[in-house]
Amino acid sequence: MTREEIKALILEIIEDIDEEADFATLQPDQPLRDQLDLDSMDFLDIVMELRKRHQLQIPEEDYPHLASLNSCVNYLEPLLKNA
Amino acid sequence: MPVPFSQAADSYDVIVIGSGLGGMTSANRLAYCGHKVLLLEYHHKLGGLATWFKRRGHIFDVSLHGFPYGMVKTCKKYWNKAIMHSIVQLKKIVFDNPQFSLETTFDRQDFTSILHNHFHIPQATIDTFFATVAAMNFYDDQSMTTRELFEQFFPGRSDVHRLLMEPITYANGSTLDDPAITYGIVFSNFMNRGVFTFEGGTDKLIGLMSDELEKNGVTICTRSKVERIIVEKGRVRGVEVNGRTIEAKAVVSNSGITNTIDNLTDHRAFSEEFLEKAAAIRVNNSSCQVYIGIKEQETIPDIGDLLFTSTAPEFDSQELLDQHTKSKTFSLYYPKTRPGHDRYTIVASMNSRFEDWTRLSEEHYNQEKELLIARTLIDLDRYLPGIQKKIDWVEAATPRTFNHYTLHTCGTSFGTKFEGLDISRSIFKEVGGLFHVGSVGIIMSGWLGAINYGVIVSNDVDGYLRNLNG
Numbered sequence: 001m002t003r004e005e006i007k008a009l010i011l012e013i014i015e016d017i018d019e020e021a022d023f024a025t026l027q028p029d030q031p032l033r034d035q036l037d038l039d040s041m042d043f044l045d046i047v048m049e050l051r052k053r054h055q056l057q058i059p060e061e062d063y064p065h066l067a068s069l070n071s072c073v074n075y076l077e078p079l080l081k082n083a
Numbered sequence: 084m085p086v087p088f089s090q091a092a093d094s095y096d097v098i099v100i101g102s103g104l105g106g107m108t109s110a111n112r113l114a115y116c117g118h119k120v121l122l123l124e125y126h127h128k129l130g131g132l133a134t135w136f137k138r139r140g141h142i143f144d145v146s147l148h149g150f151p152y153g154m155v156k157t158c159k160k161y162w163n164k165a166i167m168h169s170i171v172q173l174k175k176i177v178f179d180n181p182q183f184s185l186e187t188t189f190d191r192q193d194f195t196s197i198l199h200n201h202f203h204i205p206q207a208t209i210d211t212f213f214a215t216v217a218a219m220n221f222y223d224d225q226s227m228t229t230r231e232l233f234e235q236f237f238p239g240r241s242d243v244h245r246l247l248m249e250p251i252t253y254a255n256g257s258t259l260d261d262p263a264i265t266y267g268i269v270f271s272n273f274m275n276r277g278v279f280t281f282e283g284g285t286d287k288l289i290g291l292m293s294d295e296l297e298k299n300g301v302t303i304c305t306r307s308k309v310e311r312i313i314v315e316k317g318r319v320r321g322v323e324v325n326g327r328t329i330e331a332k333a334v335v336s337n338s339g340i341t342n343t344i345d346n347l348t349d350h351r352a353f354s355e356e357f358l359e360k361a362a363a364i365r366v367n368n369s370s371c372q373v374y375i376g377i378k379e380q381e382t383i384p385d386i387g388d389l390l391f392t393s394t395a396p397e398f399d400s401q402e403l404l405d406q407h408t409k410s411k412t413f414s415l416y417y418p419k420t421r422p423g424h425d426r427y428t429i430v431a432s433m434n435s436r437f438e439d440w441t442r443l444s445e446e447h448y449n450q451e452k453e454l455l456i457a458r459t460l461i462d463l464d465r466y467l468p469g470i471q472k473k474i475d476w477v478e479a480a481t482p483r484t485f486n487h488y489t490l491h492t493c494g495t496s497f498g499t500k501f502e503g504l505d506i507s508r509s510i511f512k513e514v515g516g517l518f519h520v521g522s523v524g525i526i527m528s529g530w531l532g533a534i535n536y537g538v539i540v541s542n543d544v545d546g547y548l549r550n551l552n553g
Contacts (some may be wrong), residue, residue: 017160022481041157041535044539045160046543048541048542048545051116052116052117052545067133
C-alpha cells in the first residue's frame, strides 16, 4: 500500500465509526482525537478493523502511533508494504 | 432466538459463558470479526441483570434506571441503529432530603447553575472541579479517595457532597472511600448530556440484541449452566455444560470474576501469585428493590423520572447500605416507557449488604421483606399521597434474590471494587484463551460500562484467536 492508500484506509475506517466526521479541515500532523472527537473506544475500533481487514496485530504499547494521521501512516507503511 | 442445547455443535472458536450485557456484546463483536461463537446462559432469559419480569399485566424493569449519553454512540457502533434510536432522555431528576430539595436535568450546565445559585459555590471552583473529574482516566493514580476529592473542592459541605455522590452510589455502588477516579469517570459520563433510558423497556432491548446476535450467526443456548471450564497444558480446551464437553479455542466468562476463578476453573491452572491477588478482590454491595404495580385505568401524576430520596440528616455511605436505610431511589415508569403498554410501575432501589439478609432465619427474612415493603410505601406516599389505594401488585427483592437469579458472588449488583479490574484484564496471561468480561473495578459497571468492556475484551480475544491461526 502507498502512503496515500493507507491514509484513505484510515479515513474510511474513521468514517465507519462516525459518519459525521469532517475531514475538510483535518491537520495530518495534529492528534486525531482532538480534531474529530474520537475517544479511546474509537481507537480500539481502528485497531480491530485493521486486524480484520489486514490481519495486522497492533500491540497495546503501539497505540500511541495511531495518534495523528501522519503518525498512523508512518507506523503502518512498513507493516502494509505488501498489502 | 435461543436454540435447544441439543443443537449446539461440538466445537466453536469461542464460547461465551453468561449473557449479561458484557457477554452479549463480546459474543456479537466476535461474530462480527468472523468467529464461530456459542453463547451459553444458565437462566431461561438473556440479559443477566439487565432483566425484567411480568406480574399481572405489569412489566417490571430491574436495572433500567438511567445511563449516560455515551450509550447512543456505543449502541450504534456495537449493536445497531434500531437499538440506538430507542434511547431517550429522562429529563426530570429529583432530589429530596433534609438538606435540599431540587429538580435537575443532571447535566453539567444545570449542575453548574445549581451549584452556583443554590449552593453558592464560586464559579471558578465549579469549573475547576468539572475539569478535574473530566480529565480522570482509569490508569491514573488511585490513591485519592472520593471523600478527599470532595473535601478538596467543597470542604465541610456535606450538602454538596450529597448532591454529587448520592446518584453515583446508586449507579455503581461506590462509596466516599473508593478511588476518586471511580467517581470522576462515571460522574463525568452522566454530566456530558444527562440521563437516558431505553424506550420500550429492557424486554425490547434484549429482544433486539438477541435478534442481532442471531443475524450475526451466534448460537444461543439458554438453560445451559456451565459446570466447568476445561484447562489443559495452560490453555483452555472448552467447557463442560449440561453433562457435555464442548470444545473452544477461547472461553469468555461473563459469570463474575470471582465465580470464574473460584467455581468454574481448577485453581491449579493459576499461579500462586495470581490466586493471592484474586483472593483479595472485594465484591461490591448488592441491592434491595420493591416493585410496585399501579392498577389498570389508574394514573399517577408526573413527579419525576428518577427520585433520589432520603430522610437521613446527612449523606453517609454506610447509612445507604444499612438494612433499614432511610435512603432510596424511586424509578418511575410512565406509559411513555413502553408506548402502547398503557401502564405505570414504580421500582424503589436501595443498596444493601448480602450478609444482612443471609444471616436471617426464613421467618425473620420474610418479616424483614414485609417491613421493607411497608417502609417503601410510606416513603412513596410523601410524593404520591394515597398511592396505596392505586396499587395492585407489590413485591420485594433482596440480595438473596439477586444471588439466586444471577449467581453473582454475594448477590453483587455492581461487580467488584477497583482491584477486580486488574485481575479481569490479566486472566488470559495466566491461562491461554481464558478471558473475563463483566462488571469489575466499579468503572466497568452499569449498562454502558458493561457494553464497552465487552468490546475491549472482544478485541483481546480476536487478537488471541488470530495469533493462533497464524
